[in-house]
Structure formats: C-alpha cells, structure tokens
Amino acid sequence: MYQEINLDKIDMNAEPPAEEPARQYYFMAKCREWVREFEQKNGRRPTAFIQTFGCQMNARDSEKLRGILLRAGYEEGRDETADFVLYNTCTVRDNANQKVYGRLGHLQTLKKKNPGMGIALCGCMMQEAAVVERIQKTYPFVDLIFGTHNIYKLAELLYRCQTEKEMVVDVWDSAKEAVEDLPATRKYPFKSGVNIMYGCNNFCSYCIVPYVRGRERSREPEEILAEIRRLAEDGVKEVMLLGQNVNSYGKNLARPMTFAELLRQVNEVKGIERIRFMTSHPKDLSDDLIRAMQECKKVCRHLHLPLQSGSSRILEIMNRRYTKEQYLDLTERIRRAIPDISLTTDIIVGFPGETEADFEETLDVVRKVRYDSAFTFIYSKRTGTVAASMEGQVPEEVVKDRFDRLLCEVQQIAAKVCGRDAGSTRMVLVECENDHQQGYVSGRLGNNLLVHFPGDASLIGKIVPVKLLESKGFYYIGKMEEAEDRR
Ligand code: 5AD
Ligand code: SF4
Numbered sequence: 001m002y003q004e005i006n007l008d009k010i011d012m013n014a015e016p017p018a019e020e021p022a023r024q025y026y027f028m029a030k031c032r033e034w035v036r037e038f039e040q041k042n043g044r045r046p047t048a049f050i051q052t053f054g055c056q057m058n059a060r061d062s063e064k065l066r067g068i069l070l071r072a073g074y075e076e077g078r079d080e081t082a083d084f085v086l087y088n089t090c091t092v093r094d095n096a097n098q099k100v101y102g103r104l105g106h107l108q109t110l111k112k113k114n115p116g117m118g119i120a121l122c123g124c125m126m127q128e129a130a131v132v133e134r135i136q137k138t139y140p141f142v143d144l145i146f147g148t149h150n151i152y153k154l155a156e157l158l159y160r161c162q163t164e165k166e167m168v169v170d171v172w173d174s175a176k177e178a179v180e181d182l183p184a185t186r187k188y189p190f191k192s193g194v195n196i197m198y199g200c201n202n203f204c205s206y207c208i209v210p211y212v213r214g215r216e217r218s219r220e221p222e223e224i225l226a227e228i229r230r231l232a233e234d235g236v237k238e239v240m241l242l243g244q245n246v247n248s249y250g251k252n253l254a255r256p257m258t259f260a261e262l263l264r265q266v267n268e269v270k271g272i273e274r275i276r277f278m279t280s281h282p283k284d285l286s287d288d289l290i291r292a293m294q295e296c297k298k299v300c301r302h303l304h305l306p307l308q309s310g311s312s313r314i315l316e317i318m319n320r321r322y323t324k325e326q327y328l329d330l331t332e333r334i335r336r337a338i339p340d341i342s343l344t345t346d347i348i349v350g351f352p353g354e355t356e357a358d359f360e361e362t363l364d365v366v367r368k369v370r371y372d373s374a375f376t377f378i379y380s381k382r383t384g385t386v387a388a389s390m391e392g393q394v395p396e397e398v399v400k401d402r403f404d405r406l407l408c409e410v411q412q413i414a415a416k417v418c419g420r421d422a423g424s425t426r427m428v429l430v431e432c433e434n435d436h437q438q439g440y441v442s443g444r445l446g447n448n449l450l451v452h453f454p455g456d457a458s459l460i461g462k463i464v465p466v467k468l469l470e471s472k473g474f475y476y477i478g479k480m481e482e483a484e485d486r487r
Contacts, residue, residue, distance in 0.1 A: 031159050070183070070185055221265065302372075371414065428463065441459050
C-alpha cells in the first residue's frame with residue numbers, strides 16, 4: 001500500500017535500491033541535492049513546467065510527473081521560460097504531433113538564452129520509433145526522451161540529465177511493472193482522475209493507441225479503492241475513473257470483476273460526491289452497467305459513448321464491432337433507464353472509403369441521438385495502423401465539406417439539448433473564478449456543462465445549488481440559491 005518515503009532519511013552514499021518505488025525516492029533525493037547546489041549558485045530554485053497534450057490519461061500522467069518534479073525540489077514554472085520544460089505528448093492525430101514539432105523550434109530559441117535549460121519529451125508520441133529518430137536528428141538540443149510505460153522513472157531519468165551531457169533516451173515497448181506509489185500533485189484540489197486500467201486491446205483500424213499504450217491491464221480493485229479513499233481524505237469530491245475502455249475493466253484480473261461492480265464499490269466511498277468515467281466502448285456496455293448507473297446516486301448522469309461513424313459498413317471496416325442499429329438500440333435503452341442522461345460522443349469524418357451515403361448515416365445517428373456535445377475529428381492516417389494502408393482515402397475538400405456540415409448539425413442540436421434544464425436549480429461543483437467576468441465563478445453540473453454565476457473564491461471546491469437562469473448554448477448563466485433551497 002501507499003507509503004511516502006521521507007527523503008531526508010535516505011542514505012545518499014548507498015547504492016540506489018533495486019526495488020521500486022524506493023529506487024525513485026532515492027533519485028528524488030539525489031535530484032534535491034542537485035537542486036540545492038543550483039540554488040546556492042543562482043540564488044533561487046530551478047523551475048519546472050509541464051505542457052500536456054491529448055486526453056485525460058495524459059492529464060493524469062502529468063499530475064504524477066508534476067508530483068515527482070516538486071518532490072525533487074523544483075518550483076512550479078509558469079511557462080516555457082522555466083529551467084526544465086517537459087512536453088507530455090499525444091499522437092492520436094497527426095496535428096497533435098505537428099504542434100509539438102512547431103513548439104520545439106521555440107524551445108530552441110529559449111534554450112539559447114538559458115543554456116542550462118532542460119528539455120524533455122514523453123508520452124504517446126515518443127512510443128513511435130520514427131518520431132524518436134527524427135528528434136535525435138533534427139532537434140539534438142532535447143535532453144530527455146521517455147515513453148508512456150516508464151513515467152514513474154522521471155526522477156531517475158532527470159538525475160541522469162542533470163549529471164550527463166548526452167541526450168537520454170529511455171522508451172519501452174511494453175509495461176514491465178506498474179509502479180503506482182509515487183507522489184502526484186493534482187491540478188484541482190477537489191477533483192482527480194484515477195487510472196483503473198491501462199492500454200487497449202481493441203485495435204480499431206484507425207487508432208494508434210494500442211501501439212503506444214500497450215495491452216490492456218486492469219488495476220486491482222483494492223488498490224483503486226484505497227487510492228480513492230486517500231483522495232477523499234485529502235479533500236477530493238469528484239473522481240474520474242480512467243481507462244481506454246472501462247467496459248472491459250477487470251477481465252484480466254486474477255479474480256475477474258466487472259466495471260459495474262467496481263462502480264458500485266466506488267459509490268460507497270465516503271467523501272466522494274461525484275463519479276465520472278471515461279471512455280465506454282459501445283460494443284460491451286452491459287445492462288448491468290446501466291443498472292449500476294441508475295442505482296449509484298454519485299455517478300454523474302453523463303455518458304461519453306464514441307460513435308465514430310453511423311454507417312454499419314464503415315463501422316465494420318473500423319473494426320468497431322457494433323452496427324448502427326445496435327448503437328441506436330443501446331442509446332435508447334440507456335435513455336429509457338436514465339431519462340435525464342446527457343450523451344456525448346466522438347465522430348471521425350473521412351475514414352478511407354467513406355461515401356456520401358455513409359456520411360448521411362452518421363448525420364442520421366446525430367439527429368436521432370441528439371448529443372449534448374460531440375467531438376468531431378477529421379480522419380488522420382497513423383503509420384502502423386490497419387487503415388493506413390487502405391484504399392480510397394477521401395479527397396481533402398470532400399472531407400472538409402462533410403466536417404463543416406457535421407459540425408453545424410452537432411452544434412444546432414447541442415444548443416437546444418443543452419438548454420433543457422434552464423429555469424431549474426442544480427448542484428454545481430465550483431472550479432474557479434471566472435477569467436472574463438469579475439465577481440463570477442465557474443463550475444460544472446453533473447452532466448459536465450459549465451455554469452457561470454456571481455460568487456467569490458471561497459466557493460471553489462464546494463458543491464452548491466445554482467438556479468440556471470439562462471442557457472447560452474454550451475453554458476449557463478446562473479444564480480446561487482440559499483442553502484435552504486438545496487435539493
Ligand atoms: N483520426 C482521427 N480521429 C481519431 N481518433 C482516434 N484515432 C483517430 C484518427 N486516426 C479519435 C476517435 C477517438 C478520439 C479519442 O480520437 O474519435 O474516440
Ligand atoms: Fe491519450 Fe491516445 Fe493521445 Fe495517448 S494517443 S494522449 S492515449 S488520446
């Protein structure tokens with residue numbers, strides 16, 4: 001179980017321990033020595049800045065990386081002028097990669113001004129051999145490259161960077177061991193992601209994730225529950241259970257269990273008031289999960305259910321393992337069981353071979369399901385995936401036209417659907433002060449929609465009743481109700 005190791009009690013003259021996480025605490029202590037020397041020379045501590053690209057998994061990984069850097073003695077930097085800059089990258093679509101390459105040029109300029117600066121890259125993009133090769137050749141000023149399977153080793157790798165001149169590259173093909181008991185610094189004190197599983201076995205034909213995140217591995221339920229209890233004690237009110245496909249949670253455990261069972265157990269944890277999860281694959285969303293969502297009062301009435309395409313023909317080539325009819329039937333069953341649920345989705349436009357008729361099927365599903373919101377993506381060819389070598393890549397202008405039509409449809413529907421709760425009073429978890437309007441705070445409804453209302457910083461982290469006065473399409477303007485109105 002989790003046990004923080006006191007860095008002051010570590011024998012720095014001893015050899016580094018072989019076992020984890022003791023080894024990483026040893027290197028955190030080593031890094032701290034280096035930081036002290038830096039401080040003596042420069043009159044200040046070095047700063048570290050992490051830029052996260054991509055999904056919730058990466059966001060959670062970055063909290064772990066930040067935790068390690070702070071324990072190693074670094075101060076939190078505000079931007080890329082920091083002494084240590086780490087990009088936690090995404091490679092799900094090519095534009096995510098291009099963003100990183102673009103910003104590396106900027107980092108080079110900054111490093112010329114601050115030659116002691118450390119530049120590190122980690123995450124999904126680094127799991128691709130061609131990317132690492134390109135960085136080694138074209139961006140030799142990068143100091144450290146590591147992947148998705150060894151983020152827990154940051155302290156050890158950082159220490160090597162501090163003491164060696166050469167670029168350090170450490171990328172693993174697969175996960176060797178799951179090392180969890182390391183410090184993490186949450187972005188928000190009141191909510192946190194919790195990994196329940198890693199990797200993916202689905203191999204959708206367009207998707208690079210199974211190649212960069214490895215095979216599916218579930219964490220033991222006891223470990224997950226212990227982590228959530230600890231978070232609750234530390235003031236966390238909302239947890240987001242994270243996995244590439246939470247519906248296959250537990251299948252590979254020594255004592256198999258289902259995601260629905262896990263959800264019921266998390267629902268019992270005292271102090272946790274809201275539970276979310278991401279992502280749920282439509283192919284194996286069970287009736288028991290729908291029942292568990294119905295029963296568990298803390299589980300938010302929100303389901304992200306990626307559609308990808310509304311054409312059964314394209315779904316088959318995508319290897320999604322459901323048809324348009326099965327998807328529609330599933331959403332109907334969910335709506336029948338939980339009428340106030342908000343459904344959101346992901347859709348890809350321009351998959352190889354997609355015809356106008358296929359695209360019309362996607363529009364048809366969008367009109368039938370009426371999503372609260374949808375993330376729409378232009379298909380991006382990813383090297384190594386099955387779809388990358390498929391015939392019939394759709395011409396760019398056709399894809400662009402379909403994308404615009406889809407977006408228009410999605411937005412029109414969402415504006416109507418999202419406004420349905422106007423006039424009612426709902427509970428809102430307050431997240432921050434509003435950047436744009438002084439004297440306002442912003443928070444989220446159970447269905448994840450934003451609400452802005454008059455209030456001050458003392459409300460941050462609290463769940464309060466707010467009357468939703470006006471719907472602005474994708475957010476509400478509200479007014480906090482008195483406590484006695486709470487319901
Ligand atoms: N091209 C475009 N979109 C993609 N996604 C995953 N792979 C690709 C790709 N090659 C989208 C899917 C997925 C979301 C996280 O990213 O819609 O659900
Ligand atoms: Fe997340 Fe996938 Fe992007 Fe990795 S490649 S950051 S798992 S979306």
